[in-house]
Amino acid sequence: xxxxxxxxxxxxxxxxxxxxxxxxxxxxxxxxxxxxxxxxxxxxxxxxxxxxxxxxxxxxxxxxxxxxxxxxxxxxxxxxxxxxxxxxxxxxxxxxxxxxxxxxxxxxxxxxxxxxxxxxxxxxxxxxxxxxxxxxxxxxxxxxxxxxxxxxxxxxxxxxxxxxxxxxxxxxxxxxxxxxxxxxxxxxxxxxxxxxxxxxxxxxxxxxxxxxxxxxxxxxxxxxxxxxxxxxxxxxxxxxxxxxxxxxxxxxxxxxxxxxxxxxxxxxxxxxxxxxxxxxxxxxxxxxxxxxxxxxxxxxxxxxxxxxxxxxxxxxxxxxxxxxxxxxxxxxxxxxxxxxx
Numbered sequence: 001x002x003x004x005x006x007x008x009x010x011x012x013x014x015x016x017x018x019x020x021x022x023x024x025x026x027x028x029x030x031x032x033x034x035x036x037x038x039x040x041x042x043x044x045x046x047x048x049x050x051x052x053x054x055x056x057x058x059x060x061x062x063x064x065x066x067x068x069x070x071x072x073x074x075x076x077x078x079x080x081x082x083x084x085x086x087x088x089x090x091x092x093x094x095x096x097x098x099x100x101x102x103x104x105x106x107x108x109x110x111x112x113x114x115x116x117x118x119x120x121x122x123x124x125x126x127x128x129x130x131x132x133x134x135x136x137x138x139x140x141x142x143x144x145x146x147x148x149x150x151x152x153x154x155x156x157x158x159x160x161x162x163x164x165x166x167x168x169x170x171x172x173x174x175x176x177x178x179x180x181x182x183x184x185x186x187x188x189x190x191x192x193x194x195x196x197x198x199x200x201x202x203x204x205x206x207x208x209x210x211x212x213x214x215x216x217x218x219x220x221x222x223x224x225x226x227x228x229x230x231x232x233x234x235x236x237x238x239x240x241x242x243x244x245x246x247x248x249x250x251x252x253x254x255x256x257x258x259x260x261x262x263x264x265x266x267x268x269x270x271x272x273x274x275x276x277x278x279x280x281x282x283x284x285x286x287x288x289x290x291x292x293x294x295x296x297x298x299x300x301x302x303x304x305x306x307x308x309x310x311x312x313x314x315x316x317x318x319x320x321x322x323x324x325x326x327x328x329x330x331x332x333x334x335x336x337x338x339x340x341x
Contacts, residue, residue, distance in 0.1 A: 003235060004068045006030045006053055006100070007075035011183035012115070014038040015228030016072060017046070023232065028066045030059070031075070038183055040322055053096035056103070063107045070235050072113045073100045079119070079149035086148045093152030094159075101163040101171070111170030113234040115227075116157055116245070118177045118291070119150035128289050130218060130278065133253065135292030138175075138245050161244050172234035172300070173245045177291055181224030182315050182324065194329060195256075195281055196221075199263050200315060201326035203270035210273045214280020215257040220249040220290040223311035226304045233300040241299040249291030251304045256280050262309040266316050 003020055007013040008029030017039065020027040028047045036043035047066065051058040053075050063071070075096065082089025097114060104112050118136070122143040127134045142157065144150035153175075160171035180196035195211075202209045230248040234241075260272040274280075281287060296302040306314060319326065 001069045001235070002026045002028060002067050003070045003072055004028050004030055004063060004066065005072045005074065006096075007073075009033065009035055009039065009048075010074065011038065011181065012179070012224055012227050012231075013072075013074045014183075015181075015225045016074065016231045017042070019225075019228050019232045020235075023236075025235075028062065028068065030062055037324070038322070053099065054091055056099045059099055059103050060106065063103050063109065068107065068109055070109055070111045070113070071100050071104055072115075072231055072235060073097055074115045074231070076115070076152075077149075079147050082148040082152065089148045090152050090155075093149060094155040097156035098159050101159060101169065104169050105163065105167050109169070111172065111235065111240075112160065112163075113172045113174070113231055114156055114160055115231065116153045116173045116175045117150070118175050118247075118289075119144060119147060120153040120157060120175060124286055124289060129285055130288060133218060133290055135290050136247060137292040138243070138247055138295055142245075157245060164244060170240050171244050172237070172241060174230050174234060174296075175245065175247050175291075176222060176227060177220050177249055177289065179222050179224055179227055181311070182318055184224070196259065197327075198329040199260060199270075199272055200267070200312060202329060203263055203267040203272065204316065204319070204326040205328050206269070206271075207328050207330065208271035208273070211256070211275060211280055213275040213277040215255065215260070215274035215276055217256050217278045217280055217288055218253050218290075219256075219288045220252075221254050221259065221308065222248065222250045222291075222304075223306045223314075225311070225314065226250065226306055229305055230296065230300070230302050233296070233302045237300045243295060243299060246296040246300060246302070247291040247293055248296055248302065249293050249304075250308075251293050252308070253290050254308055259308060259312075262312045265309050266312040 009031045017027045049062040122141045157173045164171040264270045
């Protein structure tokens, strides 16, 4: 199968590309830059189309010239950037999805797999929050009260459903919560990702990390390679899934202290101190929940491939293999320090 992967050079897309190749498929990357820093070992083998996701003519040309069977649409701008320029943010995140759907219709592609977000949901009620932590299912209303990013994800999901109903195009939307892994330290990925990067990369550099509070917080932490695996499951699922929206997570509940323990197991000598209590990211209690992945397991065949400890060991191994240098993330007070949003 030949699969167009928008954002295929990014922190999640790179793993989609790797897994598709491992499974014998041919990914064609569509990205707005030719930065192979996360795929340096494959740079000479990959088919890259450099282009803007809002350039519909170029999208059509890429699909036609590469005989694409399926489109994986990962390219997006993150919440802060979308809020800073709402028109551009909505165009990139929502109109580009319509362009992918229309390209699939015109060129008779079988399916579009879209990476959505838990941000598409409305405010979670208390049953989904600590201490109950009922797993968040797809029946929770998708009606976000703020953020252009969230609105664009809902719009994309609804347009995908309409193309599915009107034209019979397979459409799979995957909603994710907190994602951790290699490369997620660029400010455009959001400050909430810095917590995980801080612990892992400081440890690799021998720099202490001190978190003043939050060690007891429970959340769903999903490794980037499991995110990619869910996308590939969305591509390959047979028969065509009954539903169009699926929640993706680790299938487990972890505390921040358990994450630190996993870092210590993967990186001997890691110096991490974490205070008790909740909310390590200073984002409020509604930022922590766990995902119900039962629908994705049943219809897509999705099962997380990594435990927390396995994921961090894999993360460290790939950084070494690809020659990616860790970056120190100290607090304003010097080495280590508490994370603040």
